[in-house]
Amino acid sequence: MLTALSIKNYALIEDIKIDLQQGFTIITGETYAGKSIMLGALGLLLGKRADYSVIRNTQNKCVIEGTFDISNYNLLDFFKREDLDFEHVTIVRREILASGKSRAFINDTPVTLPILVKLGDLLIDIHGQHQTLSLGENQYQFQVLDVLARNRDLLLEYRRELRGLKKLEQDLTVLKEEQARAIKEHDYNVYLLTELEEAKLKAGMQEELEERYEELNNVEVLTEHLGSAVNQIRQEEIGSLSTLKEVRGSIGKISGLSSTYAGLQERVQSVIIELDDIAQELENSLERVEANPEELEEVNNKLQLIYNLQKKHAASTVEELLEITAALRQQVDMTENAEANLEQLQKEIQNKKLQISKIAAAIHKNREAVIPGFTKEVEKIISDLGMPNARLKIELVLQKEFFSNGQDQLSWFLSANKGGDYADIKKAASGGELSRIMLAVKSILAVNSKLPTIIFDEIDTGVSGDIAQKMGDILQKMGNTMQVISITHLPQIAGKGSSHFKIFKEDIGETTVTKIRELKTGERIEELAMMLGGDTKSESAMAHAKALLN
The missing domain is CATH 3.40.50.300 (P-loop containing nucleotide triphosphate hydrolases)
Incomplete structure (x- = not known):
């Protein structure tokens, strides 16, 4: 308080x-x-x-x-x-x-x-x-019944589930719009996806092909220089290996004189081994190098396909093309599975409606239960207030539509006089009666x-x-x-x-x-007397005021 x-x-x-x-x-x-x-x-x-x-x-x-x-x-x-x-x-x-x-x-x-x-x-x-006028407003009428029916928790649950339903219905609208657009673009998306999938793209593929293309496109240059390098290492008299072997022999003759010379001999031997290994690799590479016009054309065609796809999809790498492929596949799958997705969402909506209807039915039942006692009590009180023949009738009808506070349609009717017809309470009652x-x-x-x-x-x-x-x-x-x-x-x-x-x-x-x-008491008597008789404060007004205060 x-x-x-x-x-x-x-x-x-x-x-x-x-x-x-x-x-x-x-x-x-x-x-x-x-x-x-x-x-x-x-x-x-x-x-x-x-x-x-x-x-x-x-x-x-x-x-x-x-x-x-x-x-x-x-x-x-x-x-x-x-x-x-x-x-x-x-x-x-x-x-x-x-x-x-x-x-x-x-x-x-x-x-x-x-x-x-x-x-x-x-x-x-x-x-x-001015709140008395709200007696004729539907929102206030519902509030009265719901307080008496103890519907607060049910209404909170109902409104929470109703928000969930509206979200699902919005999702359904968006899905239908997306699928309508996807259906229009479906054939073209399938064509693009097929084209990308047939290219059999792999990460790092472009770099490998470009390297192979350079090899095949420069066979003569590679043969010339690889052969020259092998000769410079392998020639018997003036080749690098022959020279190093002679150096190793010369140092070997003095290696026993000092650990320094022995160490130098070991290092020369290491160089000979490494150079021999290099020569072997060069010879292997030289053996692999051969003119292959068919493979060159095949590699060139694959590269041209990649370049064309990159230009078409505004991509700069094969990896980007792979991402575009995945996105197109998802778009095509969504379109092809449209009916299944729609059916699933519609099923969720139907289940949500059934759930909300159960809550609304409980709210309706509680409201319906308090109406008889409430109208009887109102009639008793207003009878004591000079409306002995007034009758209040409350109609509550369960509808199919979901409203913000349930599925009920509510009307309050009043018959103010004996034998009178019922009419909407805001029309049937005067200001004093309201x-x-x-x-x-x-x-x-x-x-x-x-x-x-x-x-x-x-x-x-x-x-x-x-x-x-x-x-x-x-x-x-x-x-x-x-x-x-x-x-x-x-x-x-x-x-x-x-x-x-x-x-x-x-x-x-x-x-x-x-x-x-x-x-205080005396001041109250004077105030009541003034309310009764204006400023006169007559003896009768004062007596009446005292009587009102007992």
Whole structure:
């Protein structure tokens, strides 16, 4: 419950702070005194978007702070989930700077507005002056039934699965578009793939072919120079090997004289062995070199094929052509397996629809189960509020279509008078009747939702006299189990409060400010008398005011 509210530098409010209690609290004041301003500030505290124009003095920041006793409302899981420090007395603060920026804090930890909204939804329900009209809106009607039916977890699961279904349907659309394009290009892709596969490309193939081409294309040059090199090494009299052998012989004659000469002889012997090996390799190469016009033409044709494919596919290496081949093969396979892929995805979609339908059926069943008790309870309450012949009828029809909150079509109908026909509730009920029905709905919801605090902004619009008295009784009864705050113009309701605050304007110098103070018993009598009889404060008005306060 809200135990304290502080507002600084907001619109006409300079600095106010009020302490609030459990039970039924009344707020009254002249028209335009600032009641809506206070509700606007409270809305900011609960996560509404800020407008820097609300700052009273742009030299200072606007600060709205609320203190909440949350010890009895099982909110520990929320605080853990949002990684916040849990305190039995939790302080929520909103700051708005002249620059237009705003900051929000929960127990001095900075938070985003969505988190503030989530916490606000768990703490306070503000029923604004125009919210009564939402009774005729389908979204609110569903919300009422789903609170009573305890459908929260099922709806979360339904929406999660519905998002999954829409993703699968998007995938199906994309797949169909891709396959339509692929089918158009299929024949050409098959032609390109066949051409590449027939080339029998391998990594490193181009370099090997280019090297072989150079050998075959230069047979005469190779024969001439390889033969010359072999002769220069192998010639008996002037060849390199003969010369080295003579050197080895000369050194061998003196090798016994010194280890130096022996070492030199070994080195010459190593050179002879290496040179002999080189000569052997040159001879082998010379034997392999022979003119082969057929192989030369074959190698040239293979190279030309590679060059043409590289030009065609804007590739510079055989490796790139191999990557293009793999991509084309995948594209062709996808096209040829199109039906199988489509069937698989369509099967997944069908299974997902069946799964969602089961959840929607459970949601429907829960809603259907609470309707009889809910309509009976509403009728009982509004009967006490001067609508004894009014009947509420709720129709819930399961559809094939998936909506955002299930598969139900929902309609609320009202017969306001005895023997009257049922009509859509927003057409069948007057403003005062809507207020009474809304109060009945809210009082039922209050018990089921277990909200700590509910605030009514003139829920009594369009009623007076004995009906107002009975509305006050309902609000007072609600205050026995939760904190109820009512902004009202009706003395019959104001007299039911366990505490009473008055909002008023005051001129300070050249400035008008909005203030609020809690009224004591005597002040409450005077306030009720004024509400009853204007400014006269007549004896009858005072007596009536005392009677209202018992």
